[in-house]
Amino acid sequence: MAAVVAPVAALGLLLAACGGGTSSSGSSGLQDAGTQQVKTSDINPQPLDKIKDGGDFKWPVDQLPDNWNYNEVDGTVADGAYMDGAILPYPFPQNADASVGVDPSYLTSAEVISTDPQVVELKINPKAKWSNGRQFSWEDYAAQANVLNGKNPAYQVSGTTGYEDIAKVEKGTDDQDVKITFAKKFAEWKSLFSPLYPKELNADPDTFNKAWAAKPLITAGPFKVKNIDATGKTVVFEKDPNWWGPKPKLDTVTYKVVERAALPDAFANGQIDFYNLNNDINAFKRAQADPNAVVRQSNNPDYTHVTFNGASGAILADKDLRVAIMKGIDTVAISKAILGQMQKDTTPIGNHLYLKGSKTYEDNSGPYKYNADAAKAELDKLGWKMSGDLRAKDGKQLKLRLVIPSSTPISQQTGQIMQSELKAIGVGLDIQAVPSTEFFKNYVNVGNFDLTLFRWLSNSFPIGGSKGIYYLDPKNINQNYGRIGDDKLNQLLDTAAQELDDTKRAADINAADKEIWALGHQLPIFQSPGAFAVRKTVGNFGSPGYANTPYDYTKIGFVK
Secondary structure, three states: OOOEEEEOOOOOOEEEEOOOOOOOOOOOOOOOOOOOOOOOOEOOOOOHHHEOOOOEEEEEEOOOOOOOOOOEOOOOOHHHHHHHHHHOOOOOOEOOOOOEOOOOOOEEEEEEEEEOOEEEEEEEOOOOEOOOOOEOOHHHHHHHHHHHOOOOOOOOEOOOOOHHHEEEEEEOOOOOEEEEEEOOOOOOHHHOOOOOOOOOOOOOHHHHHHHOOOOOOOOOOOEEEEEEEOOOOEEEEEEOOOOOOOOOOOOEEEEEEOOHHHHHHHHHOOOOOEEEOOOOHHHHHHHHHOOOEEEEEOOOOEEEEEEEOOOOOOOOOOHHHHHHHHHOOOHHHHHHHHHOOOOOOOOOOOOOOOOOOOOOOOOOOHHHOOOHHHHHHHHHHOOOEEEOOEEEEOOEEOEEEEEEEOOOHHHHHHHHHHHHHHHOOOOEEEEEEEOHHHHHHHHHOOOOOOEEEEEEEOOOOHHHHHHHHHOOOOOOOOOOOOOOOOHHHHHHHHHHHHOOOHHHHHHHHHHHHHHHHHOOOEEEEEEOOOEEEEEOOEEOOOEOOOOOOOOOOOOOEEEO
16 A cells, blocks of 8 residues: 655555645744643544434545546545545555454455465455446455556556565455465555455556546445536545445535635535644634534644655755755754644654554654754765855755645745754755645656655555655655665565564564664654544544544444
């Protein structure tokens, strides 16, 4: 599974853009932090007999997917993944505490039946059928594995992690018995096949890349597609009468693109039933004051970071220069400025692969923490000498371009704090705000930046979710947008991926994280406070912790 990105604001991590926030550029004048204790999840849990039958749940999104095939490079976005959870199979759902389950609607069992070689056996629920009437079979798993192993570059896949380690997928005792044999051990095998697609989608490159660009053609979930209005930027899902699992309470779910600045008004006007506060203190305060809203907060697997462009020929191609720049950015000040009024814990993140809330999280940032004097000394040593207000070397000024999505105040605020901090060590920072719709496609994905800010939405699988971000493969960038890495890091990630012992794997993953820091790959800043404004009448929905892949659409509804 690739990582999801959110423009800051993910198979593992959702790409998301840096959204929300105040327009203040400083870190002074902080009020008391939010007093709410961080929870594993905060969803107003209700027994189903307390939830009304029927209703339309109105869900705001930043964008409709450019492709409804989440595994295609243009489809791997957070909003698309959230929608997929209603209409596609997620055999291995994540729980709020980052543990992973097995959905009995899709699989009656899932077991490792051999460790050398590693063989996984999946038994498909015989009731499971696609919307075209065809029963699920081992061939669906085989087709997806064959496409996502990365061997045929004509398939524009967003990630190959785990699938590239599969030797073969075979029929077991019958068509609903799947035998998966791994050529290399892959500990996070439950990160695979979520979502699962029908074999028809994976039939050939043209179908995989383009056939689902406008709409999903075959579904298999509690809901099905009722209408997609690309012009009105609205999608409606309705209850699928052929669904064989627990019946959902809602009749419909309506997704509508709403600009982030317009979210509070849309909520107040009844046009949406919740919204992500996106680390925005103004939105946070307004939600607290709204009589129809409750603010729900939990340990959210979502963090803001700086990605550096280390591609050959880029100004930051030099690892030592990247590390020096990192030491000139005060993540403590940024975290306090953004989070200080929303929660007590404003400690920056010290790990790229484990987030706070995970029992295996370690802060590995020690040697790279903010130290302006050290940053200046290292820049001097690298030959970047002060020349007026900025440093220069061989007649070239040390001036960097930070690309951010427009209409995302937190990105603007974070960028302005960084601009001030870097100026103090003699580094110039130009902030270029670009249209949100073009941010990933025309800038991040193609390396058109020196630095950029966005959010990674993480998941329960630190290798399955993040390997594609840090692994350097000249043939496939995956989500390593900064083109940074080396053989040592690749080997550490491979070792962690193949370790089946949980304790040893955690140690391996932390060893890989230390190498990510040493490479100046990217700079984690802060983990989101996971704050959502939710209508008070909504049950079984809010701030779900890790239980957003997928959301449990069968339980969401309005309280009686």
